[in-house]
Amino acid sequence: MHILILSDLHLGKGKFLKNGQLNLLEDFLEDEKFYDFCEFYSKGEYEKEEVHLVLNGDILNLIQIDVDGVFTNIIDDDVTVRSIDAIVKGHPKFFEGLRKFLRVPNKHVTYIIGNHDSGMAFSEAQITLRKYVGEDLQFCFDINLNGVHIEHGHRFEVINTVPNDKYFMEGPNGKMILNLPWGSLFCINLLPVLRKDRPNIDKVRPLASYVKWCLLYDFKFFWKMNYLVITYLIQSNFDEFIKQNRNFKTTLSILKQITIYPLYGKKAKAILRRHPEIHTVVMGHTHVQEWLRFPENKYYFNTGTWNHIPQLDAGLTEAHNKFTYVQIRVDKDKNLLLTGTINVWQGNWKPFREEVSAS
Numbered sequence: 001m002h003i004l005i006l007s008d009l010h011l012g013k014g015k016f017l018k019n020g021q022l023n024l025l026e027d028f029l030e031d032e033k034f035y036d037f038c039e040f041y042s043k044g045e046y047e048k049e050e051v052h053l054v055l056n057g058d059i060l061n062l063i064q065i066d067v068d069g070v071f072t073n074i075i076d077d078d079v080t081v082r083s084i085d086a087i088v089k090g091h092p093k094f095f096e097g098l099r100k101f102l103r104v105p106n107k108h109v110t111y112i113i114g115n116h117d118s119g120m121a122f123s124e125a126q127i128t129l130r131k132y133v134g135e136d137l138q139f140c141f142d143i144n145l146n147g148v149h150i151e152h153g154h155r156f157e158v159i160n161t162v163p164n165d166k167y168f169m170e171g172p173n174g175k176m177i178l179n180l181p182w183g184s185l186f187c188i189n190l191l192p193v194l195r196k197d198r199p200n201i202d203k204v205r206p207l208a209s210y211v212k213w214c215l216l217y218d219f220k221f222f223w224k225m226n227y228l229v230i231t232y233l234i235q236s237n238f239d240e241f242i243k244q245n246r247n248f249k250t251t252l253s254i255l256k257q258i259t260i261y262p263l264y265g266k267k268a269k270a271i272l273r274r275h276p277e278i279h280t281v282v283m284g285h286t287h288v289q290e291w292l293r294f295p296e297n298k299y300y301f302n303t304g305t306w307n308h309i310p311q312l313d314a315g316l317t318e319a320h321n322k323f324t325y326v327q328i329r330v331d332k333d334k335n336l337l338l339t340g341t342i343n344v345w346q347g348n349w350k351p352f353r354e355e356v357s358a359s
Helices: 031-040 077-090 092-103 123-133 182-189 191-197 207-217 219-238 248-257 265-274
Strands: 002-006 051-056 107-112 138-140 142-145 148-151 168-170 176-178 280-283 289-294 298-303 324-331 336-345 352-358
Touching: 002 148, 002 298, 031 092, 051 142, 051 148, 051 280, 077 092, 077 123, 092 107, 092 123, 107 142, 182 191, 191 219, 207 219, 265 280, 265 289, 265 298, 280 324, 289 352, 298 324, 298 336
Parallel strands: 002 051, 051 107, 107 138, 148 280, 280 298
Antiparallel strands: 002 324, 142 148, 168 176, 289 298, 324 336, 336 352
């Protein structure tokens, strides 16, 4: 069986708004490439093969699109469904590719829920997306496919997760809403404002270097950014639907993790140690492509992202707009890893190149 894993596409309402203006909040502009990707792995040499496509979280950017012009942290099933409808309308080719892939025999699609698409936990949201893609679309928070453990990775950050038993909370009029973590609230309440001035602010790596750069060369925006962040942290103490997760320790963690994207090699190693039946761990979330080999032929991969990542690190001068994904081939009967690679999708003319290979 072939397992394909990609993550962090962050689909919004589409490249253009209703009035024809460029949508500054749209991250994903590669619908045609994704359509070709789905077509390639469902035809030719893969037509009769079993192929399992895993969309490993943050595929839909449900927390950074407005509903009727309003960005809200009061997210219920109705808000989520309307957001999905708007995203599908803005990316028809993307969902056509998924729909056609899932119709081919021996092809499977699993959607793992991340932090930007936490609303997919609503049953109504899952019904809606199946309406567009197909009834065989599956949803989960993590999955183990023949020794391959796949999860988004956000649960390892205090600012991007809440306890499982507190995933939902009672909102206005007694309706259940998402109990959003601090990272999501930051994305909803602050990022749209900051991105109007600096559209790539949430993509720059490393962000800490960008903040220092702003201090020296973009002083006006530096103070605006700091003013907005500090004001938000103070005001959020009094928000009825936010303050339940608030404490001094969390605030310190927020200020630290806003500028740092962690690497998850140690987390993957811990998962492998606790679960000897697992031979491979795959995550996303960090937007950083990663590959590690551990003793006993065990591996960790991070898929990276298909979105543009501006780099301020002088050691990473390559334009970072690589369409990376993980491809794993397993022996289903023996739960053995046969091959594992990080690939870069290049298009039908020359489908992909291998970046790293574990075989």
